[in-house]
Amino acid sequence: MKAQLVSSPLAKAVAGVRWYLREIGGTARWEAYLEHCREHGHTPVSRGEFERARTDAKAAAPGARCC
Amino acid sequence: MATATTTSEPDEVDQPQTAPPRSRAGQVALWTGVSLVGAACWTVLAISRGESVSALWILFAALCSYAIAYRFYARFITYRVLRADDRRATPAERLENGSDYEVTDRRVLFGHHFAAIAGAGPLVGPVLAAQMGYLPGTIWIVVGVIFAGAVQDLVVLFFSMRRNGKSLGQMVREEIGVVGGIAALIAVFAIMIIILAVLALIVVNALAESPWGVFSIALTIPIALFMGVYLRFLRPGRVLETTAIGVVLLLAAIIGGGYVEQLGLAESLTLSKETLVIGLVVYGFVASVLPVWLLLTPRDYLSTFMKVGVIVLLAAALLLARPVLANDAITSFAREGNGPVFAGSLFPFVFITIACGALSGFHALISSGTTPKMVAKERQVRFIGYGGMLMESFVAISALIAASVIDQGLYYAMNAPAGATGGTPETAAAYVSGLGFPATPDALAAAAAAIQEPSIISRTGGAPTLAMGISQIFHEAFGGNMQAFWYHFAIMFEALFILTAVDAGTRVGRFMLQDTVGNVWPKFGDLTWRTGTYIASAVVVGAWGYFLYTGVTDPLGGINQLFPLFGIANQLLAAIALTLCTTLLIKHGKVKYAWVTGIPLAWDLIVTMAASWQKVFSSNPAIGYFAQASRYRDALASGQVLAPAKDAAQMQQVVTNSTTNGVLQSLFALLVIIVAANAALVIVRALRAGSLPTTEVPFERSQLVEPAGMVATAEEKEAVRQHVTAGGRVAGGGHGGGHR
Numbered sequence: 186m187k188a189q190l191v192s193s194p195l196a197k198a199v200a201g202v203r204w205y206l207r208e209i210g211g212t213a214r215w216e217a218y219l220e221h222c223r224e225h226g227h228t229p230v231s232r233g234e235f236e237r238a239r240t241d242a243k244a245a246a247p248g249a250r251c252c
Numbered sequence: 253m254a255t256a257t258t259t260s261e262p263d264e265v266d267q268p269q270t271a272p273p274r275s276r277a278g279q280v281a282l283w284t285g286v287s288l289v290g291a292a293c294w295t296v297l298a299i300s301r302g303e304s305v306s307a308l309w310i311l312f313a314a315l316c317s318y319a320i321a322y323r324f325y326a327r328f329i330t331y332r333v334l335r336a337d338d339r340r341a342t343p344a345e346r347l348e349n350g351s352d353y354e355v356t357d358r359r360v361l362f363g364h365h366f367a368a369i370a371g372a373g374p375l376v377g378p379v380l381a382a383q384m385g386y387l388p389g390t391i392w393i394v395v396g397v398i399f400a401g402a403v404q405d406l407v408v409l410f411f412s413m414r415r416n417g418k419s420l421g422q423m424v425r426e427e428i429g430v431v432g433g434i435a436a437l438i439a440v441f442a443i444m445i446i447i448l449a450v451l452a453l454i455v456v457n458a459l460a461e462s463p464w465g466v467f468s469i470a471l472t473i474p475i476a477l478f479m480g481v482y483l484r485f486l487r488p489g490r491v492l493e494t495t496a497i498g499v500v501l502l503l504a505a506i507i508g509g510g511y512v513e514q515l516g517l518a519e520s521l522t523l524s525k526e527t528l529v530i531g532l533v534v535y536g537f538v539a540s541v542l543p544v545w546l547l548l549t550p551r552d553y554l555s556t557f558m559k560v561g562v563i564v565l566l567a568a569a570l571l572l573a574r575p576v577l578a579n580d581a582i583t584s585f586a587r588e589g590n591g592p593v594f595a596g597s598l599f600p601f602v603f604i605t606i607a608c609g610a611l612s613g614f615h616a617l618i619s620s621g622t623t624p625k626m627v628a629k630e631r632q633v634r635f636i637g638y639g640g641m642l643m644e645s646f647v648a649i650s651a652l653i654a655a656s657v658i659d660q661g662l663y664y665a666m667n668a669p670a671g672a673t674g675g676t677p678e679t680a681a682a683y684v685s686g687l688g689f690p691a692t693p694d695a696l697a698a699a700a701a702a703i704q705e706p707s708i709i710s711r712t713g714g715a716p717t718l719a720m721g722i723s724q725i726f727h728e729a730f731g732g733n734m735q736a737f738w739y740h741f742a743i744m745f746e747a748l749f750i751l752t753a754v755d756a757g758t759r760v761g762r763f764m765l766q767d768t769v770g771n772v773w774p775k776f777g778d779l780t781w782r783t784g785t786y787i788a789s790a791v792v793v794g795a796w797g798y799f800l801y802t803g804v805t806d807p808l809g810g811i812n813q814l815f816p817l818f819g820i821a822n823q824l825l826a827a828i829a830l831t832l833c834t835t836l837l838i839k840h841g842k843v844k845y846a847w848v849t850g851i852p853l854a855w856d857l858i859v860t861m862a863a864s865w866q867k868v869f870s871s872n873p874a875i876g877y878f879a880q881a882s883r884y885r886d887a888l889a890s891g892q893v894l895a896p897a898k899d900a901a902q903m904q905q906v907v908t909n910s911t912t913n914g915v916l917q918s919l920f921a922l923l924v925i926i927v928a929a930n931a932a933l934v935i936v937r938a939l940r941a942g943s944l945p946t947t948e949v950p951f952e953r954s955q956l957v958e959p960a961g962m963v964a965t966a967e968e969k970e971a972v973r974q975h976v977t978a979g980g981r982v983a984g985g986g987h988g989g990g991h992r
Contacts, residue, residue, distance in 0.1 A: 208360045210491040233488035237545075240484070242351035244544040245779070247763060248622040250552070250749070250756040251371045251614045 290316025373608025396610030609648025613825025654721030661691025669809025671896025841943030877914030
């Protein structure tokens, strides 16, 4: 990927932070889904539908938050 | 057939346990250096008495100890004791379903896991324990996390991962027995109620009579609702954008709070504790029946952001301000057990007051359940489980420092119960001066004025003290005339994730109740049945609401009555988790390594049983709940009124509260003894047989190649590169992509 081509430490750090934020924010997950659909020839659902389905599935098993 | 023992794994011997270090000499030099710095810091802390000691010694003693523990001990546990095996597919890989089972990049999962385990606990416990001096707390936080807390989190995470992410309760039932399982289930539920009540009590104490705080915290609800709607309908999936908007609104809410007086809201937002209790109970009920996307998820984003932001800021501010510790290394309260913040001597009470940050049983609920279903490779449990807990411990150390740099007269004026301080600057100054910490009424009034609060006398619960310490450190580090802003920023930070914990905890409690009652009355277990949901939520909210209410109205001060119960409960949960870990090590035939969880278990049992014993049987009314109840009952019978109670009704209240707390305390200890006894039977059978079958899922080969730690080694990078070239997949969003 692009991040492996850049060389300066600063650019690397910026790319790293950007990558982390995309991963943790869920953009990467959505893109992986689009790619998956392309590979298998499915028509992807809308972003809204995708995210709502994921949130609702997660809500079925709530995670505790510690004290 | 779901049973297998580790010995049945194929060709275990040829597994490359470690990659050869690139430069052995460099490694040796590095770790010798870290050890020397750490040893020097500890030496300074150990020998300094009565002189000014910089807080940085504590910080670096802790950091060096963490580094060494992570490098050597965590590695030993992961590779030698547990034999984490990267050739084995994790549940995330085998059962991937796009929702709960999901192969997740280790660094992303670390973030999720840390967000779930870190809450107000590591901030509050150390503040209260500062009454014993800074040294006992520092030693327990660092030694405790290395040998107990982080070990528990790591081992529970590993065993749950090997069982497809089973919960703690499920594992106890299947691996120890039905009796132990039922006891564990009741214990988990009861402990959760107490934890929620104490957390809510901390918020109430921080917000009572504080219009600025109430204004800011109340605004987080509409902010979160807006974020929820925005994220679900307007800009689905744009989590960072939504969080950024939320954070801006949040900061505006904190700044806006400074103008409550000008807005004419000061009077209507000056709420009594009782009013806040009602508000919180109603809020808890509504929040736990609303869909998660509307309130819980967005507020979780906000609190995570605040958490990470404050930790980074605090670490930076400590380095900039280099504050000097005002606290003694060890106070006389540690020896005599007569401290005003909580009663009891150093042993065992320091070890139960500081739970989160050193050893927190609650983490076992998170290490089993959500996180193990997302781990990409087995060896990553070291980074996620052990590393995540080290980070929480660092938060606890920062909190201890913040409480230890403020003037000690101020510390006791804030943390002693109102019955002792009398509630005014004059009486409080006289009281703390009598304790041996000189303070003047003017100084106490000035401290309140500096943070624009009406009063700082008896603002118990730990949160206001921590916020005071943080505001002082930030003020010193960053300058400007912003101490009041930093104080309310810190209060907001704590209140936010306490509210998230209350909301999430109520929901988890509700699900547990619905699930359990559903076994005998199936309709109640149906989560789509609204009436059932309302009943279960009301029961959970009512239970913690009761303790919260008794806490705020307790004439003796709720925090010093309930916090020991909370700490002991949390550590008893840890005892259940460590019992499970030890039993499993022995069932897997690893008796020679059973000490890894066995020693922290033994220590934890000694501490919790000693504390429970004292809280139940001590004849000192300041410590023993029943002794306290009978003292007030006797006085009541002879028509006396004992201070700090003001009338017969308050006397009766003390009798009732103390009796309830004593009964609960006994119940918790009893439940743990049942689990431990049941485990002992299983251990004896396992020792006789050499090993016993467990519910570990059989070996299945992994198709993933991933680095184990946060930073990939050269060998790991090369292995990933070859794997991707060959068309293999890696964790994270993109197929074969990602930054590494």
